Amino acid sequence: MFASLPDRERPTYDRVSHRHLEPLLAREVAAALAPMFASRDYVQHLEHDRRLVARVDRAAATAQHLTRERVAEAVSTVLRHFPDAPATASHSTRRAVAHTRLLAERGAASPYVRRIAAEIADRLPYLADLDPQPVLMRAGTASSTVSPEARAEQRREYMREHSRAARAAEREGRRADMMRAAAWLTAWREQIGPGAHPAPAVHRAYLAAAERAGMTPVGKKQLFQLADEVFGPRKRRATGPVWVVPQEVKTLNVEQRRDLAALIVDRLTAEWREAALDGLADLAAERRTEQAVPDVERRALVVDLASRRALRAA
Incomplete structure (x- = not known):
């Protein structure tokens, strides 16, 4: 081809x-x-x-x-x-x-x-x-003894397996893209001079490099999170957020850059996973609390009809 x-x-x-x-x-x-x-x-x-x-x-x-x-x-x-x-x-x-x-x-x-x-x-x-x-x-035609319920369950199992495989492939592809982005940020940090570098300029440089290399770029939010790990937290300036690169930057070889990129990506994914689990735990606790609280207003509307009839007769 x-x-x-x-x-x-x-x-x-x-x-x-x-x-x-x-x-x-x-x-x-x-x-x-x-x-x-x-x-x-x-x-x-x-x-x-x-x-x-x-x-x-x-x-x-x-x-x-x-x-x-x-x-x-x-x-x-x-x-x-x-x-x-x-x-x-x-x-x-x-x-x-x-x-x-x-x-x-x-x-x-x-x-x-x-x-x-x-x-x-x-x-x-x-x-x-x-x-x-x-x-x-x-x-479903190989055996005439398969019931419609069994065929429906087979179809649901196939869809579940397909969804799991698709999510796994998506996560693996996203991780590979993040690894390449983190490695590029590490190499770029060694090439640029010391000083303050605006966040939009870093994003534009990354998109241009990804286009030249034929890579799939990560999203802007993910890139900024990776850059915070590589350069340190962003600083606020009058012109907008910047990353400050110090005077001395340690030069890394290819293997060290790859290890650093893997460490950064693993740390971020672990933080995202922990935040998601915390959010699910908080949501479950809120639902249990809501179920435990009695509905006072609805209970107040209950009327004892037998007592009412007795009062009218009297």
């Missing part, structure tokens, strides 16, 4: 990352990945003029039908591990690879990933061309 200059999609503004993205052309990515999916027994079949995807189990002589979401999830998993462009590639190509990985992190919800999945499906071999032809199976 990188033998020649690969094409890219038209630049579009991404509302999630708040910048313009220009990933690799979906058609070319699909052409590169289709042979791999075909080698793993993915096939296409037609049903009522619709192109569907199935995966062949040669041992059982069956083909399991796959939903579009499952195919898109498989494609996003591959794209998240998309190889780097060679060192001889242009800056725009390396940036396109980074944007492709960024969109792949969103899984089947990304229209870009779904387009690649559809393009791959068009290039898969046909189920009808296999000899012998496997029996097409759909989810």
